[in-house]
Every structure is written in structure tokens, then in C-alpha cells.
Amino acid sequence: xxxxxxxxxxxxxxxxxxxxxxxxxxxxxxxxxxxxxxxxxxxxxxxxxxxxxxxxxxxxxxxxxxxxxxxxxxxxxxxxxxxxxxxxxxxxxxxxxxxxxxxxxxxxxxxx
Amino acid sequence: xxxxxxxxxxxxxxxxxxxxxxxxxxxxxxxxxxxxxxxxxxxxxxxxxxxxxxxxxxxxxxxxxxxxxxxxxxxxxxxxxxxxxxxxxxxxxxxxxxxxxxxxxxxxxxxx
Numbered sequence: 420x421x422x423x424x425x426x427x428x429x430x431x432x433x434x435x436x437x438x439x440x441x442x443x444x445x446x447x448x449x450x451x452x453x454x455x456x457x458x459x460x461x462x463x464x465x466x467x468x469x470x471x472x473x474x475x476x477x478x479x480x481x482x483x484x485x486x487x488x489x490x491x492x493x494x495x496x497x498x499x500x501x502x503x504x505x506x507x508x509x510x511x512x513x514x515x516x517x518x519x520x521x522x523x524x525x526x527x528x529x530x531x
Numbered sequence: 532x533x534x535x536x537x538x539x540x541x542x543x544x545x546x547x548x549x550x551x552x553x554x555x556x557x558x559x560x561x562x563x564x565x566x567x568x569x570x571x572x573x574x575x576x577x578x579x580x581x582x583x584x585x586x587x588x589x590x591x592x593x594x595x596x597x598x599x600x601x602x603x604x605x606x607x608x609x610x611x612x613x614x615x616x617x618x619x620x621x622x623x624x625x626x627x628x629x630x631x632x633x634x635x636x637x638x639x640x641x642x643x
Contacts, residue, residue, distance in 0.1 A: 453631060462621050462634030519632060521574035
């Protein structure tokens with residue numbers, strides 16, 4: 420699975436959009452980009468994933484660059500409850516077992 | 532939320548004693564996983580299961596064994612606990628077709 424690089428920490432004002440970047444320059448054509456988050460003392464939570472096209476769900480939007488070497492997770496209107504560590508992961512889908520490898524992620528702090 | 536229950540939620544034990552952690556799911560998902568989370572290491576896969584009685588090792592499997600005799604239960608055993616196994620343990624489940632993981636709330640284990 421391709422390696423990802425994320426900033427260690429970011430801050431965002433409540434009500435503003437939070438844009439979390441992820442670099443995955445070695446991604447291959449059949450690898451998907453997944454985003455999870457982990458609120459303090461809880462288990463990680465799936466947010467969104469994508470292959471080539473931008474994706475949106477009730478939680479967030481995922482913007483993947485045309486060359487697929489980087490992506491941005493967007494939380495359109497961040498709230499205090501969005502304070503968490505956000506993990507960007509790339510991996511091949513449909514292989515035997517979802518052996519996702521988590522790095523250190525980005526600590527997002529949403530400030531009042 | 533996916534029906535995943537981890538027990539116990541907290542445990543303190545002594546070096547050299549056996550410890551078993553239980554993960555129970557009500558989703559009938561085929562795949563189940565055990566991860567550990569430590570500062571500076573993110574989440575690391577210990578073992579996973581792709582069906583009843585079918586298990587395989589992850590990246591940090593030494594000192595751990597697992598068993599899955601029923602679809603809904605995945606047990607993680609530390610045969611002789613060591614202080615290096617003090618950690619937070621997360622169970623996760625997934626369906627192959629979707630490949631994202633649903634995590635339990637975690638078990639905090641302290642080995643003294």
C-alpha cells in the first residue's frame with residue numbers, strides 16, 4: 420500500500436471549513452484513498468473514500484487531484500465535535516482482508 | 532453504528548498472566564481484526580480473521596494468539612502478558628465488498 424504524508428496538526432475556527440491535506444505521491448492506479456477519524460478515547464470512524472472522482476457524503480467531501488498524488492478532506496462547517504485525529508490511508512480495494520495501515524494522522528483542533 | 536462490543540473495556544493485570552480480550556459483533560460480517568494503538572505508532576494490525584477458524588497474522592503478532600469459533604466472536608489472547616503489551620486494543624469488522632472498517636470502542640490494557 421502507498422505511503423501517505425499528513426501534517427501533524429491543524430487548527431480551524433468553528434463554523435469554517437476545515438481542509439485537511441494528504442500527500443500520496445506513490446499511489447498506484449488501483450489504490451483507493453480512505454479517510455478515518457478518531458475522537459479522543461474512541462475507536463476510529465470511517466468518513467469517506469474515493470478512487471478518482473471527488474466524493475461527498477453527509478460527513479465530508481473528498482477532493483482528489485487529477486494526478487491522484489494528493490487529496491483533501493473537507494469538513495464544510497466544522498464544529499467542536501469534529502476535533503479529532505484524521506487518518507488518510509491508501510490501499511487496494513477488494514483484496515483479501517482490509518489490512519488498513521494507519522499512520523500518525525493529523526490532529527485537527529476546532530476552536531470556538 | 533455497527534454492533535461491535537469489546538470486553539472488558541479496561542483491565543489491569545500482572546506480568547506473566549494470561550489475558551483474553553473478546554470482540555463480539557452482531558453484523559454477521561466476515562472479516563474481523565485486532566489492532567493495538569500506542570503513542571508514536573498509530574494503529575498496528577495484530578491478527579485478523581476472514582472466516583470461522585480462518586485467521587492470519589498482522590504486523591505485530593508476536594506474543595498474541597487469536598481464535599474464531601463463531602462468526603460473531605473473535606478472541607485475542609496474550610498467553611503470558613508483558614509490560615510491552617500495555618496498550619489500547621481495538622477490534623474492527625468489515626465486509627469484503629466495501630472494505631472499510633467499523634471499529635469497537637477499545638479495551639485499555641495495563642500490564643504491571
